Amino acid sequence: MRQYNQIKGRHPDTVLLFRLGDFYETFGDDAVATAKACGITLTKRNNGTAGEIPLAGFPHHQLDTYLPRIVRAGHRVAVCEQLEDPKQAKGIVKRDVVEVVTPGVVLYDKLLDHKSHTYVAAITGPTKNDPNCGLAVADISTGTFTAGDIPMDKLAAMIESLQPAEIIVDKDQRGWWEPLLERLPFTPARTRLESWIFEQEFATNILLRHFQTASLKGFGADSLTRGAIAAGVVLHYVSETQKGALSQITGLSILSSDTTMVLDAATRRNLEIHSSMSGDGTAGALISIVDRSVTPMGGRLLRWWLQSPLIDIKRIQKRHEAVRGFVRDQHTLTEVRAISAGIGDLERLMTKVVTNRATSRDLVGLRSGLQQLPKVKETCTASLFDAVRDLGEKLNAHQSTVDLLQRSLRDEPSLQIGSGQIFRDGYDAALDDATNALLHGKEWIAAYQERQRTESGISTLKVAYTSVFGYYIEISNTHKARVPEHYDRKQTLANAERYTTVELKEFEQKLLSAESTVTSLESRLLDELRQHISSDCAAIQKTATLIATIDALAGFADVASAYGYVEPVMTEETALEIVDARHPVIERLLPHGTPYTSNTVLMDTEKEQLHILTGPNMSGKSSYLRQVGLIVFLAHVGSFVPATSATIPLTDRIFTRVGAQDNIMAGESTFLVEMQESANILNNATKRSIILLDEVGRGTATFDGISIAWAIAEYLHEVIGAKTIFATHYHELTSLADQFHRVHNLQVEVREVGDEIVFTHRVVRGHSDHSFGIHVARMAGLPPAVLATARAVLVQLESGQHGPTELGRTATAERHRLEEAGQISLFEVRDDGLRDRVRLLDINNMTPLQAMQALVELKDSIDE
Structure with missing residues (x-):
C-alpha cells in the first residue's frame, strides 16, 4: 500500500482508480464513494496493524x-495505470496517474x-489598474478555447450564457468571486488553485x-490583460489533469x-431560449424550433x-x-443537409486522434x-448565390488524409488489436506475413x-x-488404449x-510468435496513423468549424422555408417595425388548423418609445412581449424571423421582466426578485436597448x-430612452x-358577447378600462x-366606498340574497352544459321546426 499512499497523497481531492492487473481498485473513502456511485459491492481487506480497509x-x-x-456523482477521478509489463517488472510495477x-x-x-459544449472556465478579478475581469473557457473534447477582458458588471451574465x-x-481571492458565483442560477463545480x-x-x-x-x-489577443491570465490558468489546469496532452x-x-x-x-429564462419555464427541458423553448x-x-x-x-x-x-x-436555392439546401448528415463529429473525432484515444x-x-x-x-460552389458559393470555396477536402485512411484501414476493421483484421492487405508487408501465419494457423489446426x-483411428479426437x-x-x-x-x-x-x-509444440511457438507480432505491429501502425493525422489537426478543426457554420445556417434556412420566416432588415437607426409578428414557438404549438393572430409592432426612440400595454389575464400580453423579444x-x-416584414435596429441589450420568479431557497421574495431584476435593467440599459416589462410592482401593496x-416608466422615458413595452394591470x-x-397606450382587444368575453389576441391602440378578472375567474x-359576491364587492370598490366594514357587509348581504333566492350555494357548482349546447346549434342550417324543437329541449333542461 506504500505506492498507493504516495500516489493518493499527490491527488488527495480525487477518487483514485488504482490499476492492479486486470482491475481498477479503490480503497478507503474512495471505495465507499465508488461503490455508491457505481452500484458495486463494497468489501474489506486486511491492512495489517491498520485493521480492515474498505475495498x-x-x-x-x-x-x-x-x-x-x-x-456524475460529483467526484474528480484520477486514473492510475501500470506503466510497465508486470511480467518484466523488477519488484513493484511502476504506476502513476x-x-x-x-x-x-x-x-x-x-x-x-x-x-x-462541456466547458472548464477560469475567472480573474479586477485590479487597481485594470477594472476588467478575465474570463476564459475551454472544451477539451473539441479544442474550443476562448478568452476575454470582461467588465465586472457583465461577467455574471457571460458566465451564465x-x-x-x-x-x-x-x-486567496474569494472575497470577490464567492458573491458572484453564489448569485449564478446554476451550480458549477469550483476548483480553487494557488495564487501564484x-x-x-x-x-x-x-x-x-x-x-x-x-506573443x-x-x-x-495581444491586447488581452486579465483575460490572458484566465486563459493561462485554464491551460495550466487542463495540462495538469491531462498530463500535457493538449494538441487539440x-x-x-x-x-x-x-x-x-x-x-x-x-x-x-423569460424568453425561454434554451429551456422552457414549464420545466420540460427544451420542449417549448426557442431552441426546439430553430x-x-x-x-x-x-x-x-x-x-x-x-x-x-x-x-x-x-x-x-x-x-x-x-x-x-x-x-432561394432549395436544391442546394436539401443536398447540403442530406450530405452533411453523414459527416459525423469531426471535432471530437480529431480530439480522440491527437490524444491517442481513437480506435480503428x-x-x-x-x-x-x-x-x-x-x-x-x-x-455549395455550384450555387447561384455568392454567400453559399463562398462557403463551399473555403472548404478543404483533406484529400491526403482521406487517401491515407482509405489505403490503410479495412472497410469494417476489428476493434481488437492483434486480430489481424484492422489494416488492409498490402499496407504493411511485415504485418501481412504475421497475419497470414496467424490466419493460416487455424487452417493448420483443422488439418492437423x-x-x-x-x-x-480415434474419430472423437480433438485439438x-x-x-x-x-x-x-x-x-x-474410452480410447486411451489407442x-x-x-x-x-x-x-x-x-x-x-x-x-x-x-x-x-513447434506450431504453438510459431503461432504465439505470430500473435505477438500482429499485436505489436497493429499497435505501432495505429499509433503512427494517429500521429500522421494529428499533424492535420488544426486544418481539420477549421474545416469542422466551417461545416458547423454551413449546417447552422442551412438549419436557419430550413426553418425559414418551413414556417414562412422573412429576412429582417438590420439598421443602425432606432426604428423597430415588425409587420404581422408571430411568436416562433407558440405558433408551432397550436392545434393543427388553428390560425395564429399576428400583430404589427412599431416603435422608435423619437415618437413611439414607451408603450403601456393593458388587457386582461389570458389575453396574451406576456406572449406579445416575448414575441417582440424573440x-x-x-x-x-x-x-x-416570423413576420411578413421586419426592420430591426441594432440592439445592444434585450432586457425582460416577465412573470414572478421566487427564489425561496435563497430567502428572496417575489417582490425582492422583481425589484432586483428591475434595478438591473435601470442600471444597465441604454438608448439602444429593448426593454420588456410585465406587471412590475404587483408583488407589493397596490399603491x-x-x-x-x-416611477420606473417615467425614468425609462426621461433618462434612459430605450424602446420599452410595459404591460400592466x-x-x-x-x-x-x-x-x-413618447408614451403611447396599447391594449389587447377583448370582445364582450353577452356575459362572455372573447380574447382576439390583437394588440390595438388605446387602453383597457377593465381587467375582466371576474370573467377569467x-x-x-x-x-x-x-363570482356574484365578487361582482358586488367590485361595484362598491369602483364607487369609492370600500372600507373594510362596508366590503364585509356587501359580501354578507350578497351571500344572503343568493341563498334566499334559492340560487346555487357557495359549495355547489352546477354544470348544466347549456352554453355548450347553445354554441353547438347550427342555426343557419336549421328548419323552423328543428329550431322550435331545440328551444323546447333547452327549456325542459332548465325546468329540470
Missing part, C-alpha cells in the same frame, strides 16, 4: 462504464452531450509555450462583450450563437445573406466524414486434427486451446486425457406598486401618455356564488 473495484475494460458514474477527469475536463463519450461545468478561481498560478508572467508564459509563439498577436487546442479566440449581446439570466442541425458540430455552434447574439451589423448581415441564399472504428468514422467534404464543396484422427495449457490433443478414456506412443501426457481430466506432440433576438443571431411602476399608468410625448370554474 471496491471493477474490471479494467469497464472503465468507460463506471468512471462517468463516479464523475495518467489523467484526472473533472466535471469540466472530460473526454469520455458518456459524459458528453453531442450537441453541447456559457454555463461552464467547472470554474477555476484563486483560492494567477500571476501574469506565469500565465502568459504558459500560453506562449503552448502555442510556441513570441499572442497572431490570435488578435490549436488556437485562442477572443471573447468580447463589445461584439456580442450580453443577456442576463432573467432574460434568457435547431435543425444535422451534425453535432452544427448543434454546438448554434448553441454558441444563441448564447452570444451579434451586435456587429456586418457580421449579422453576412449570416442573413447566407440564409437567404439557401432559402473512430478512424473509419473520421474517414467517412471527410469523404463527404468534396460533395458539400461541389454542391483430421490427420491425427486418421492416423490414430483445442486454453490460455493456461496452450494447444493440446484431447482423447476420452493413444499413439509419441503423444506426451499433459493433463488428466475425469473422463479424458490431454496430450501434446513435438509437432504441435424576433429581435433571432435577427441578431442571424436567423430569419406602492403603482408608485414604483410609475395598473390602469393608472395609462395616464402617462397624457404627460409624456368564471372561465377557471369558480362557483357562481363566489
